[in-house]
Amino acid sequence: MPKPREQKDNHLIYADAVGSRGKSGVWFGEREDFKAKQVSVMDAVKERIEWVPVEDAVMAISLDPPGIVLMAPNPSLPGIIVLADGATSENTEHLKKHYTEIVQGVLKDANIAQED
Amino acid sequence: MTNDADRLWNKYLLVAQGAEGIVFDPVSLGSASLTADEMKRIRDNEPQILAEMKQLGFTSEPPAAPQRDLIFDRINKLGMTGKPPRISGYRIVVTDRCNMTCTYCFVDTNTGADDITIPELREGLEYLFEQNAGQEEVTIQWFGGEPTTRFDLMQYGDEYALELAEKHGVGRVQFTVVTNGVLIKDPMIEHFKKFKYGVGVSFDGAPDDNKVERFLLSGKPADQRIHRNIQRLIDAGVHVGCNLTPTPLNVSNLPDTVEYVLSLGINFIYVNTPIPISGRWHVDGEALCRAVFRSRLLALSRGAMLFSSLDRIYQALDTRLPKMYEHIQQDGGLNAALLSRGRISILDLNWRDDSFVFPISRLREQPELLAGAAKNLLPAKECAECPAAAVCGGPSRNDVSLRNNPEPDPQMCDFFQVGLELALTDQTGLQ
Numbered sequence: 424m425p426k427p428r429e430q431k432d433n434h435l436i437y438a439d440a441v442g443s444r445g446k447s448g449v450w451f452g453e454r455e456d457f458k459a460k461q462v463s464v465m466d467a468v469k470e471r472i473e474w475v476p477v478e479d480a481v482m483a484i485s486l487d488p489p490g491i492v493l494m495a496p497n498p499s500l501p502g503i504i505v506l507a508d509g510a511t512s513e514n515t516e517h518l519k520k521h522y523t524e525i526v527q528g529v530l531k532d533a534n535i536a537q538e539d
Numbered sequence: 540m541t542n543d544a545d546r547l548w549n550k551y552l553l554v555a556q557g558a559e560g561i562v563f564d565p566v567s568l569g570s571a572s573l574t575a576d577e578m579k580r581i582r583d584n585e586p587q588i589l590a591e592m593k594q595l596g597f598t599s600e601p602p603a604a605p606q607r608d609l610i611f612d613r614i615n616k617l618g619m620t621g622k623p624p625r626i627s628g629y630r631i632v633v634t635d636r637c638n639m640t641c642t643y644c645f646v647d648t649n650t651g652a653d654d655i656t657i658p659e660l661r662e663g664l665e666y667l668f669e670q671n672a673g674q675e676e677v678t679i680q681w682f683g684g685e686p687t688t689r690f691d692l693m694q695y696g697d698e699y700a701l702e703l704a705e706k707h708g709v710g711r712v713q714f715t716v717v718t719n720g721v722l723i724k725d726p727m728i729e730h731f732k733k734f735k736y737g738v739g740v741s742f743d744g745a746p747d748d749n750k751v752e753r754f755l756l757s758g759k760p761a762d763q764r765i766h767r768n769i770q771r772l773i774d775a776g777v778h779v780g781c782n783l784t785p786t787p788l789n790v791s792n793l794p795d796t797v798e799y800v801l802s803l804g805i806n807f808i809y810v811n812t813p814i815p816i817s818g819r820w821h822v823d824g825e826a827l828c829r830a831v832f833r834s835r836l837l838a839l840s841r842g843a844m845l846f847s848s849l850d851r852i853y854q855a856l857d858t859r860l861p862k863m864y865e866h867i868q869q870d871g872g873l874n875a876a877l878l879s880r881g882r883i884s885i886l887d888l889n890w891r892d893d894s895f896v897f898p899i900s901r902l903r904e905q906p907e908l909l910a911g912a913a914k915n916l917l918p919a920k921e922c923a924e925c926p927a928a929a930v931c932g933g934p935s936r937n938d939v940s941l942r943n944n945p946e947p948d949p950q951m952c953d954f955f956q957v958g959l960e961l962a963l964t965d966q967t968g969l970q
Contacts, residue, residue, distance in 0.1 A: 424591050425562070425571040425572065425573045425574075425577055425588075425591060425592060425595060426571055426572045427569065427570070427571045427595050428569070428570045428571065428572075428856060428857070428963075428966050429857070429966060430857065430858065430859065431857035431858065483840065484836055484839045484840035484967070485836075485840075486833055486836045486837060486840065488964065489832075489836055489964060489965035489967060490965075490967055491967045508966075508967065510556070510561065510572055510963070510964045510965055510966045511556045511557075511559045511560075511561065511572045511573075511574075511964075512559065512572070512574050513556065513557050513558070513559050513574075513575075514556065514964075
């Protein structure tokens with residue numbers, strides 16, 4: 424099934440682009456507001472689900488191809504979780520492979536065995 | 540770029556991504572990514588994939604009407620008229636005096652014209668807040684010339700704006716200033732903190748880049764002072780951004796410039812849209828678009844934000860809503876320029892063209908004059924089938940006025956067409 428572009432009209436879910444009013448400065452002060460809202464949303468989400476803290480997680484933004492990659496230590500098992508999202512499946516696969524190789528390279532350099 | 544990009548079923552833009560593709564409907568603004576296998580099945584008219592595409596709103600039937608007509612139908616149904624009911628924000632042109640002379644400035648500076656006066660400021664602010672009684676927010680941006688040369692008026696206006704906000708039940712006043720950053724003094728920093736300003740400092744990047752177009756009236760560069768002041772503002776906890784003006788000389792190294800700006804601790808960057816002050820875009824539209832796209836991702840990768848006209852495209856794609864009227868703000872109002880002598884320009888970036896400048900008293904009597912800021916949508920023959928028609932809409936009133944030409948600048952067309960294709964490949968949802 425072809426994958427439709429996600430609809431993003433809610434700043435609490437996605438930090439969407441500024442409007443045409445996006446002249447210099449308009450959003451400067453709002454950043455604090457939306458960060459506070461993000462915290463309250465996450466607190467409410469946590470009340471509705473079972474969850475574990477994921478410490479030291481990072482997000483990388485790829486410039487080419489454009490996409491996001493979340494990397495995090497698996498909280499309950501050995502290893503590092505790599506989640507990627509590009510606009511197409513090829514881009515997504517490319518991002519996942521590239522960043523997985525980076526993690527594997529780090530493991531190798533640190534002489535940490537990759538566990539099956 | 541041309542309008543002859545691949546069209547699927549004579550309707551949809553098809554952007555190749557290796558063997559995969561992204562299909563885009565210029566009318567509904569919907570898009571979907573297709574795997575290599577799905578691309579092949581579409582080419583083979585395989586019934587199952589055609590049914591799946593139909594579920595997503597992409598049909599192989601011939602277009603019901605020309606694209607331009609379908610876009611107009613849609614914006615009519617959405618009630619988008621381009622006629623703002625009120626002014627919800629000001630760019631206050633407090634003075635035309637400036638301590639710098641920048642080659643690309645679109646404002647006539649140091650003409651000897653009078654600065655705005657306190658009674659004029661009061662009249663303008665009263666008009667703004669009366670119109671916005673009960674609204675969530677109004678915006679005030681101090682502009683010039685160099686507005687900090689009249690910091691006294693900024694202080695007075697900000698205090699009075701808060702008084703009026705309380706009187707008229709306006710929830711919030713968003714204060715910003717566009718400054719060259721040279722004259723920042725301690726009392727200003729305290730004031731910016733108190734009023735939660737966004738301070739947009741206009742400069743072109745590293746000193747070697749900045750000295751090409753921007754100098755003090757003495758002819759000397761002022762980078763050290765500007766950078767020192769930026770640091771003072773940041774250290775004091777003031778929200779500081781950078782306004783970058785693209786020029787033919789800096790566009791190719793815009794990502795390097797962004798790196799430099801980020802290294803100063805600035806996390807908000809605004810790349811100005813080219814203003815055709817000499818009758819045309821001086822920057823290559825495609826090169827600018829690619830540079831801004833890369834710079835945006837670069838900024839995001841460092842936890843910063845970069846805004847530009849590309850955002851209109853992202854918004855349109857992500858919300859499926861046309862973004863043809865750039866003068867209409869998110870709150871439905873108009874951003875206008877408050878000028879001296881009790882006048883307002885309904886174009887916030889143009890107060891040279893008298894046909895857009897009105898006395899406040901006349902706007903009070905004839906609020907329908909605000910509709911004059913609305914551009915003529917899709918005015919040119921090439922707009923009719925342009926894949927970016929619903930995210931661009933054609934040249935703004937300001938562009939038409941400055942170029943004395945109702946048709947779009949070809950570089951602007953390139954910017955939006957290339958920007959559309961680039962944004963389709965990026966659905967990171969980061970901004």
